[in-house]
Structure formats: structure tokens, C-alpha cells
Amino acid sequence: MSRLYEVMFIVRPDLEDEEADKLIESLTNTVKNGGGAVRSAEKMGRRKLAYNVRKFSDGSYVLLTIEATGPVVLELERRLRVTEQVIKFITVRMDEEEKRLAKLKALRGTRRKASSESAPAPAAAPAAVATAEPAEPVQASA
Numbered sequence: 001m002s003r004l005y006e007v008m009f010i011v012r013p014d015l016e017d018e019e020a021d022k023l024i025e026s027l028t029n030t031v032k033n034g035g036g037a038v039r040s041a042e043k044m045g046r047r048k049l050a051y052n053v054r055k056f057s058d059g060s061y062v063l064l065t066i067e068a069t070g071p072v073v074l075e076l077e078r079r080l081r082v083t084e085q086v087i088k089f090i091t092v093r094m095d096e097e098e099k100r101l102a103k104l105k106a107l108r109g110t111r112r113k114a115s116s117e118s119a120p121a122p123a124a125a126p127a128a129v130a131t132a133e134p135a136e137p138v139q140a141s142a
Contacts (some may be wrong), residue, residue, distance in 0.1 A: 002036065004098065005066050005073055009080055009089035010059035013046060023085055024062060030076055036068025054087045065094075 011020055020043070028038045044061035053059070066076075073091060080089045 002067050002069055003093060004039075004095040005068065006092045006094050007064040007066060007073075007076065007080075007089065008092075009062055009064075009086050010049070010053070011062065011085050012087055013056060013058050013060060015060065015085050019085065020060060020062070023083065024064075027064065027076060027079065030079055031064075031066050031068055031072060034068060034072035034075060036066055036072045039065040039067060041065075056087055059087055 011023065015023075024041050024043075028041060031038050040063075042063045042065075044063055046058055046060045048058045049056065066073075068076075077089070077091060080086050
């Protein structure tokens with residue numbers, strides 16, 4: 001069963017753009033050869049890391065959005081693990097998250113629709129009522 005995944009990985013900051021493009025291309029070929037599809041491959045640029053990873057304080061981020069089966073994702077993760085240029089990676093399954101967001105969006109749409117239909121038109125502010133006598137003060141018993 002094919003599912004949607006986001007794979008984010010960080011490559012070494014001293015890696016040339018051409019080498020990074022070759023790495024991305026080899027990873028997309030891994031997914032395609034396994035029967036999956038790459039929806040997008042986005043180079044997010046160089047950023048500072050929150051902590052040192054393999055003695056690097058910054059790295060170039062890459063985000064792959066893929067649609068694949070479990071064994072294809074396992075093979076992709078194996079290749080990321082053994083590739084020297086990759087210093088960190090994470091894979092997140094997104095299809096469940098998209099279902100949850102679609103459900104919330106549908107629920108919000110029905111709430112807005114129901115509240116706009118049942119809400120009465122705003123009425124004019126009531127006129128101030130003046131009383132002839134002031135109210136008597138209440139005394140507390142001790």
C-alpha cells in the first residue's frame with residue numbers, strides 16, 4: 001500500500017551544489033525504481049543547526065515528498081544512513097496527518113455554516129430605562 005511521506009535530510013555544508021543535486025537525483029531514482037513516486041524535491045538552503053552534528057554547526061536542508069510503500073522507504077533510509085554526505089535525516093508519514101487536517105477543516109466548515117444560519121440578525125441596543133427613585137442601599141448585618 002502506497003503512502004505519503006516527507007523525508008528531510010541535512011547534507012554537509014562543504015558539499016558543492018552539483019554533488020548535492022547528484023545525491024538528490026540518486027535518492028529519487030531509488031524511490032522510482034522501487035515503484036514509488038517523488039512528488040517534490042525542495043532544497044531549503046543552508047541553515048545553522050541547533051547543536052553540533054558530526055562536528056558541523058550548520059548544514060544544507062533538503063525536503064523530499066514521496067509516495068511509496070514501506071520497503072521503499074526502508075531502502076531510502078538505509079541509503080541515507082550509509083551516505084557520508086548526509087549528517088542527519090528524518091522520515092515522517094503524512095497521509096494520516098492529511099486525513100486529520102481534512103477532517104478538522106470539514107468540521108470547521110460545518111460549524112461556520114451552522115452558526116451563520118442559526119445566528120439572528122443583530123438587534124438594536126435597548127434604550128436606557130430611567131427610574132424615578134434611587135435604589136435603597138443594602139446594609140450588611142454584623
